Amino acid sequence: MAEFQQKSFDQLTATELFEIYRIRVAVFVVEQDCAYQEVDDLDSHAQHLFTRDAAGHITAYARLIDEGQQVRIGRVLVAPANRGNGAGRRLVQAALTAAERTYPAAKATVIQAQAYLQDFYASFGFQPTSAIYLDTGISHLDMVLPRQ
Known part of the structure; x- marks a missing residue:
């Protein structure tokens, strides 16, 4: 798997932003069959x-997403063709x-x-x-990882 890139909204190229939105909609809206506003205002403030x-x-x-005393990791996904090989574990560790x-x-x-x-x-x-x-018809729960 390639190295992770981290960019603010303003640093993303138009092509990168298009690809991000394309895969997020493919996974969270189409694959998971959830009709909701996937692209939101938090994107402009997120890393x-x-x-x-x-x-x-x-x-x-x-x-x-910086929430002051805590950081929220969201929209976590691995493209379907890349699942089952540890990509999710590498993604969460990188996040x-x-x-x-x-x-x-x-x-x-x-x-x-x-x-x-x-x-x-x-x-x-x-x-x-x-x-x-x-949440959008899918079972969720909130979880926290305290820092030392």
């Missing part, structure tokens, strides 16, 4: 972390590293996880902070 293949297509993506480097004063990292991935995120140290709830 975007991603890898691309030789053709320029996004293979893994997450965004980091945690980027969150600590970019927002060193934050006290915690939080994530709104799909419930079936609870054990996956727990393997990084995330702890549940909510009961399971439905």
Whole structure:
């Protein structure tokens, strides 16, 4: 897998932004059959972390959002063709590293996880902070990773 790139919204090229939106809509709207406003105002304030293949297509993506005392990792995805080879684990580790480097004063990292991935995120140290709830028809729960 290629190295992760981290860019603010203003640093993204038009092609990179198009590819980010293309894969996010493909996964979160089409694949997961969820009709919602996938592109939102948080994108303009987020740090975007991603890898691309030789053709320029996004293979893994997450965004980091500064919420003051905490950093939110969101829109975590691995493109369908890149699943099952540890790409998700590498993405989350890269996101945690980027969150600590970019927002060193934050006290915690939080994530709104799909419930079936609870054990996956727990393997990084995330702890549940909510009961399971439905968001766009998919079971989720809130999780936190406190910083030392």
